[in-house]
Amino acid sequence: MKEESAFRTLDDADVANKRVLVRVDLNVPVDNGKVTDDTRIQAVLPTIREIADKGGKVILLAHFGRPKGEDPTLSLAPIAGEVASRLGKPVGFCPATIGTVAQAAVAALQPGDVLLLENTRFDKREEANDPEFVAALATLGDVYVNDAFATAHRAHASTEGLAHALPAYAGRCMQEEIEALAKALEAPERPVLAVVGGAKVSSKLELLGNLVARVDILVIGGGMANTFLAAQGKDVGKSLCEHDLTSTALDIIEKAKVAGCDVVLPVDALAATEFKAHAPCRVAAVDDIKADEMMLDAGPASVESIIAKLKTAKTVVWNGPFGAFELPPFDTATVAVAKAAADLTDAGKLLSVAGGGDTVAALNHAGVAARFSYVSTAGGAFLEWLEGKALPGVEALRR
Ligand SMILES: Nc1ncnc2c1ncn2[C@@H]1O[C@H](COP(=O)(O)OP(=O)(O)O)[C@@H](O)[C@H]1O
């Protein structure tokens, strides 16, 4: 007999003829209005199909970016078509998230129909997990399904609050992510090397304090690395950097020393004065960055030392690219390290797990995502899970 899951899943849900509010993560990378990586869309199709096939009315809730109030550039309207083309059936779009317009759109649904509501974060009560906003969302559904593992670290109205207002279940993507991560990483073979890079420095930096106690080697890249370099007194010029987090960065280095975790920072960078593809750039040591320059990628000496460390590891967990990989040649370090990790995985020498909207896009860009042991849709949520933290969106679904 199959062991009962710790979470309520779609197996437990009665969705026929019901209005099913499905929280999904559609925070996909977009360039010039085009989705550049559809991993997160593909990941939620099974849940949408299953509910629609069982005669449920599917009402998708999602956020896009980090809007401050209503922001037409961060509307989910174009994403409805992107979901529809992959689902193979129409997906309606409602330009409101709650209220009479949303209620009318939901009331018009037939069993099997799919509707996407506007960006939940257009209302600031979403991120505050405001009970009134939760109640307004809850009037739109009979059942709640959370399939947004990549947003499960946020205790927002649509990711956590709703689970207490309606009968709540994990969707198939959520369920598979939890099961796959547990299987791959519950007892990882050591040494474990973590790569943390990317641009979301303020929301990911603090968790490194706990991560250093769980991994043997921490390789820091991207904007995150610039913040550590600034903390060490280096002039990072115009690089992406959170100068007000430098003391937190120093604390993390201290914690790593106590925990015996080897922290690896870049020693050189590709430096440019313009943030654009093919911007003129030079290889520069990290203590030789000019005031008008930005470190947009790790340099060749850094890549060599990172790959050397990777060869000593048995497990790698990775969130956040080393550089602005969307703009060649600032994809060089990310592509080189990704290929090295894939080769070591193929050779049976490494278990490789990576996650995050942009990280997955970077691995696809490098052509190696399928060669990783496991690729998660989640970045920040994956890191918090790794840190051993309870994820509010997951906890709310526990039996
Ligand atoms: N040195 C850098 N300077 C500017 N942007 C960077 C740098 N390194 C990485 N990035 C940006 O980080 C973004 C990805 O970061 P993040 O959102 O944290 O990753 P993920 O979505 O995988 O969790 C990419 O858009 C990339 O361009």
Ligand SMILES: O=C(OP(=O)(O)O)[C@H](O)COP(=O)(O)O
């Ligand atoms: O893209 C996301 O996370 P990620 O960049 O850590 O992979 C999720 O949609 C969460 O977005 P948020 O970090 O704005 O809450």
